[in-house]
Amino acid sequence: MLEELEIRALGPLEHAQVKPAVGMTAITGETGAGKSMLLNALGLISGKTSSPTMVKPDQAQAWAQGIFDISANTSVQSVLQESGIDMDSVAADGLFISRTVPSHGRSRAVINGRSVPRSVLANVSSQLLTIHGQSDQLRIAQPSAQRDFLDNGIAPQILEQYAQAWRDLTHAWQQLQRIQSARSQATARADYLRESIERITRVDPHTGEDEELRSLRSRIEHAADIARAVQAALAALDGAGFDDAEGARSLVDHAADTLQALHITQPFEQLAERLQSVSSELSDITYTLSSLQESEETSQDLDSVNARIHELDELTRRWGPTLADVLAWKEKAQFELEDLDDSPERVAALQAQYEAAQQVALQYAQQLHEARVQVAQQLSTHVNQELAALAMQGASLSIEVHERNTSPAKAQIHVQDDAQPLDSNGIDDVEFVFKPFPGAPGMAMGQHASGGELSRLMLALELAAVQVRAESKDLQSDKSDNQDMLDNAQHGERERLTFVFDEVDAGVGGRAAVELGKRLALLAQDQQVIVVTHLPQVAAWADRQYVVQKNVSETSGATTTVQFVEQQQREEEIARMLDGGISESSLHHARELLAQCTL
Incomplete structure (x- = not known):
């Protein structure tokens, strides 16, 4: 969860400090004020490509830093340990991720005082931040991202069972390959030794x-x-x-x-x-x-x-x-030749082990396939229920799970009996198919939806994921006490991730805007949500609100500030968003709107 975002000399922003709420935070401001700088800052600490043009013209470098609480995020803790980050400092003070962009030269990424490659930064941030912006959300169009999203709704023990079966299968395959390769090499070595000994014997030299x-x-x-x-x-x-x-x-x-x-x-x-x-x-x-x-x-x-x-x-x-060396080598070669063994029994044993591991992996892959089909149906149902409330009446999303059985060339390891390909993710291809209106042909998600539609579609997916997890927990609660304890240990508390939405309100107004804000607030009960919006109906649902303002002066030029607003200041900002100005009428309307936005 993001506890603080601090920015220096990024674009028109001289300095800004944002402390998002645990639940929902709204970023508002007039068009062109510089709200995108906050997204750029989040992008920088997420490992995105930087550019010297991001630096404020009169400054030597731009800098962005995010402070995260990862006490409940076991996934990012594992990534940090693998990257050699000192976990003691993380546990004591939280996770500090910063990125410096100079006006000339390459950027520098730092995690808790240690410089890291941008790839590590991206890997760590991917476990913390999900940005649904005009370009960021296009990642969901990738089949691997769609499969990962679907798998988030599957019980971890099912995923781990297949992951372990795949590791066992891969290990058995590697062992079989090694011994087959060693057998081939041993045969070649034996032939070489035999021919060499025969040649020395034929010449029959003496020292x-x-x-x-x-x-x-x-x-x-x-x-x-x-x-x-x-x-x-x-x-x-x-x-x-x-x-x-x-x-x-x-x-x-x-x-x-x-x-x-x-x-x-x-x-x-x-x-x-x-x-x-x-x-x-x-x-x-x-x-x-x-x-x-x-x-x-x-x-x-x-x-x-x-x-x-x-x-x-x-x-x-x-x-x-020397000839003495030749005769000594011949003697050693004779002993080595005697020791070489093609070990056909060992090869046969490993072949049997490999085939058994294939069957186990296929069994768990089938279980994973069935779980994916079930979760895909649940997600599709919930997403389509949400879309109508998000000003996307008639639109629908179908999550399709295709069991691979006709493309063995795509597999890393093949099941020999039926040529059914397996890989580290099972036997499935996952595809999100979007229909913008009834009767329209299904299209790959992300290729035809507008930026606003895609943002709302992602919001619907995140909301649906929360509902699927809740249903899963309800099912688990019906089990015996012992099994429930086991499941709780396996599931644990779900870490609170940070979701950032931009353009989610594009093309939305009226009652649909209220529903959009409500659904963002619902998601914020389970996750941390940051939304960049121009709709008061959305901003009013937020637990905390920041206003981005652009100031122009003859001496300093254009500068941008970010200000936390509450109580009267917040009412005034909501009133401005409602009416373009502040009046008794707009203030009254703003107070009513804020009062109504409760779950």
Whole structure:
């Protein structure tokens, strides 16, 4: 419920503060005075598009703030919690929603001191305010809005039963999709592992084999150079190939023998021993070189060596970087392949769970359909009773509920047995069909009615909704005490929302105007109502009245003020609305009208 609306520098309004009544508040004033600024302010805190042109010409920014009591509004409390708003501050001081519109740049929305995106602002405000204005009420032309309006008259437990069944169905569907996807992925993974293991097994590498082959390839490629070098080294060691020359080994042996022949212990004996060691090392080197010279590995086919190296490189590129890594990967892959299981039993169990959830969801969807049909009939009856009293004689509204069974492409999840589509809202399409006069073809609501007709039609719908809820409570009161306690816990106290009506009195006068005001007052017994009106017969029914006045001066130009009126001031405003001026006659008529407007 809106407790206070404050506005600064919005259009011609310098500053205004409105504190609506709990019941009905009337906003009056002459045409062109600036009553639309109040609606613009409500639109701003509702998340509507802003424009720098809204800012008063001599000001840097415009600002609007609404203070709401949401102590009984569980819906908006849930939205606030989801948006991360501090609920402690809301509980202590109420909900503060403000919007700043600069003369240059983007607007800024704030909820209880926290900046929020415009989408969050719109989501929160939609749980608090319903504006039936020339453009705002066109939202009811949307099928989703019509369905939501109809569902407001349905017992919450029926809606929650289907909502839970839909959540269960969606969860079962998601689980089935995940395991089917996982099964597909597991099969592909198993195929990959099997093929990879077979390839490594076929190549059959051993650790370090690639390095050994590269060394062999180097020797094969340099075989001639190696042979010449080995021969030269052996010749130098043995003296072969040199005329009248001894090899290095013979010369070393000769030197050792010469030193030993001295028979002097030190240091010649030690040096002789070292020369003998050198001779032994030279002998070993000579043997190794001889064996290399005689080795047949240099006769291997270079092409086959290169082919083997290429095979090993392919393995290390995919599962390396070394052959040791390749062999380790193969071992792990064998264990993983053993663990992979297509789990057909699990898939079958989830399929059965999904099909069972479909049946439950369809059952509750059918119950919801039947409840919608019943409430649609009640609403249609009450709306048509109200329309005659709202200067719309002969007009009628039919609320039609169509069970979907021929358009499965529209469903998110299909019932496989009969192709009946389900979605998060059930199996129904809801349509409000308006006939402006008897015999006229039915037309989609909002497409052909005038602004005033649509406003009165929305008033009739809101009044009808109140009557349907009252009838529902009467039915609940006939139940047993235990069941009544349960229903009260489920229903709870209905939160008091704020309804704003603009142009609802367009084309209405005389007795119909009195009936219009009375019906707004009736709605205000259940909800908070703010009406912008030029009819005294409507304004007189209000619990509180504000007058919007336009003042023009040479110094400050045109400015608009909003003033709360009561007692004599209110009588004078009603008299002005009745007669265009204030006279004893119009004042007397105003007092009579105010006295008569009681429920």
